[in-house]
Structure formats: C-alpha cells, structure tokens
Amino acid sequence: MFFKNCIRLFSCVCLINVIGCTESEKKSGSLELTIENQLSFDREEVVSIPIEDLDGILKNTSPDNLRIKHADSTSYLPTQWVDIDLDGSPDEFLFMAKIAAKNVNTYILVADSTIAKPESKLTTYSRFVPERTDDYTWENDKIAFRTYGPTGQKEALAGVPGSTLSSGIDLWLKRTSRSVINDWYKGYQTDPMYYHRDKGEGYDPYHVGGSRGVGGIGIYENDSLIVSQNFMHYKTIAEGPLRTVFELSYDPWSPYEVQETKRISLDLGANFSKFEISLKAAKEVPNYTVGLTMHKNEGQSKIDVEDGWVRYWEKIDDAYVGEGIVMPTKEIDSAFTIVSEVPDASQIYIKAKPTEKLVYYAGFAWQKSGQVKTVEDWELILDQKAKSIASPLEVTFK
Known part of the structure; x- marks a missing residue:
C-alpha cells in the first residue's frame, strides 16, 4: 500500500522477500x-x-x-x-x-x-574567509558564489580603497568540477589578482558593486531599492558531498527596521542556490524585491512571470553567462526592469508579496563550463527548475 505526499514507515525489517535485497x-x-x-x-x-x-x-x-x-x-x-x-x-x-x-x-x-560507506569524488563546500577581509563563499561541482561581511563594511564606511559595501551576491565562474575556493584564496594571499585571471579552471570577472548581483534583496519604494549592508554574522550548518547549508544575518535595515537572516543551501549538480530568508519588520513593508544586475545593459533580459523566472544573458570577456532567479509563482507580485545610466542601478527585479519567509532560487551557467551554448539552453534550465519546484519528486515508503 502506498501513501503519496506523506512519507510513512510501515516496515522496519525485511520480513519478506523484498526486491533487490541481498x-x-x-x-x-x-x-x-x-x-x-x-x-x-x-x-x-x-x-x-x-x-x-x-x-x-x-x-x-x-x-x-x-x-x-x-x-x-x-x-x-x-x-x-x-x-x-x-x-x-x-x-x-x-x-x-x-x-x-x-x-x-x-x-x-x-x-x-x-x-x-561510499565516498563521492565531488562535493559541495562553503566557509567564512577571514583571509580576504571576510567573505562568505560557497560552491558545488558547477558553480560558486560569494558575499561580503562586517570587516568589509567597516572598511568601506571608513573609506578604505578596494573595500566592499554590498549585500549583493557575487559569482565565480568555474569550468572544473573540483572545489576551488581554498586554492583560489590561497593564491590571493600572494597575488590579489590571482582568481581574477582564468588559468584553466575559471575566474572571477563578475562585478557586483552596489547592485544586487544574482539574488540580493531589498524593498522597492518610490522608484528605488532600499537595501541592507553587509552580513554581520554567519553560521555554517553543513558541508558535504551532497549539500552545503549556512546562514547569514544582517543588522536591522531600512526605515522598516527589517531583521533578516538568509539560510542559503547549494546541492551537488545544481545551477541554483536556494535562498530561504526569514524577515521580521518593525513596520509593515510594501514588498520584498529580489534583484539581478544587468551591468551596463549590454546583454539580453527576459521576464516570464507565468513560469516564475527572470533571466539575463550577457557576454563577459570572451564567453556568455546566463544568470537567473526562479521564484514560486504564487509568491510573485510583479517583475520589471530598471535601465539607468547610474552605475550598478540597471537591474531586473522580482517583487514578492510581503512575507516573513521569502524563498527563491538564484544561479547561473557559464558557456565555458560546457553546460550551455545558447540563451535557449539557459532558458531550458530555468524552465525545468521552475517546473521541478512546482512538482517535487514524490517519495513513498512501502
């Protein structure tokens, strides 16, 4: 007997001949x-x-x-x-x-x-990085991300050159299935440009600045986006062959005094990080809005609210990168683009209804990784991700 959508355990031991049992x-x-x-x-x-x-x-x-x-x-x-x-x-x-x-x-x-116990040749990984100010960085076998912490904020507010004041999400372009975080930061110790040059495994040419990068949030009000500053605290929950999980928390931000904690997870083989954001505001907020930077507006944007995704397809150096955000359609209020001459202000936004828990997926694919060749390839990945969110795999115990 099967009970779908509700995992129930009926048998503890193999009392009869079960197919596949040795x-x-x-x-x-x-x-x-x-x-x-x-x-x-x-x-x-x-x-x-x-x-x-x-x-x-x-x-x-x-x-x-x-x-x-x-x-x-x-x-x-x-x-x-x-x-x-x-x-x-x-x-x-x-x-x-x-x-x-x-x-x-x-x-x-x-x-x-x-x-x-079987071992995996591939893994997911994340960690706090005090040796590069205080990034938090995460990766799997396909993609890598990072965002910025309290020391970077302190230095930026003090006017230290090269510091970063941003709660946006940065991308690291990979074309290797192995973990690169530790090696790239080790190289950075003697050469600050180390991971900004592609030596065959990928590099970081992506610019975040004051934008949302791929998946940063804010509150859209009066034709502008109100955002938090850098994360203040982190908590690494899991590292392993199949999933890494961590949390980032921020000082209260905006006139609404929003308390924000991001729980971010990344699975092996995935092109998207999952963002589960707990939000508590002192005053009622009009919305929460997720952003995707369009840099200098030289790429192609597309919004598909019906299927629950937005994407950007742009050339970075000599290859194309597809970036995107996928959100359950029931959470979406609207989506739109802002084109501006102001640096870092041109973005695609998905405006979500006010909530205490915002869930969405943000990610990318790089042409040189072999995962995509065309924008149509990237749209297929986005479309399948949206459909998979709406129709999870069904697990049933006998």
Missing part, C-alpha cells in the same frame, strides 16, 4: 522506497528524508550505519546527514536520485555497518 540486507534490516518523477524530463536531484521517518530502521543502530542503493544495483550511493538545528543530532538524510521522465525508481535502505 542476504546481508535481509539480516541487517532493510526498507524499500519509491521515487516518482511526474514531469516530462529526466531529473537528478538530492532527496532529503527527515530522520523521524526513519525511526523504525534506525531503532537499534546508529544513523551512520544507514546505506541506500537503487533496487537494480549492487552499488551503494554517497549519502549525507545534516544537523539542520546544530543540536548535535542528525535531522535529514540525503542521497542523489536519478529518475527518468514520467518514471518511478525503487531504492533500498539498509542499516548495516559492514557495508563500506
């Missing part, structure tokens, strides 16, 4: 689950299972002993536990699922410490 699995206890993709394109996504839905199979063993594989395979998949509330106990079990269009896959969960 003798070792039958002895250790196993659990079968299915994952359904209702959309018309293939999907490869990180699946998260709350630990409370695994209480039965974990009753007599440590969460570290949990393994998972496709029912038709003998190879187990890399996994990750996330302690989302940082209380010392795991909360979510992660694994990567590959599901063909309009298809259902079966997976077997096994509690068995004798099965070697």
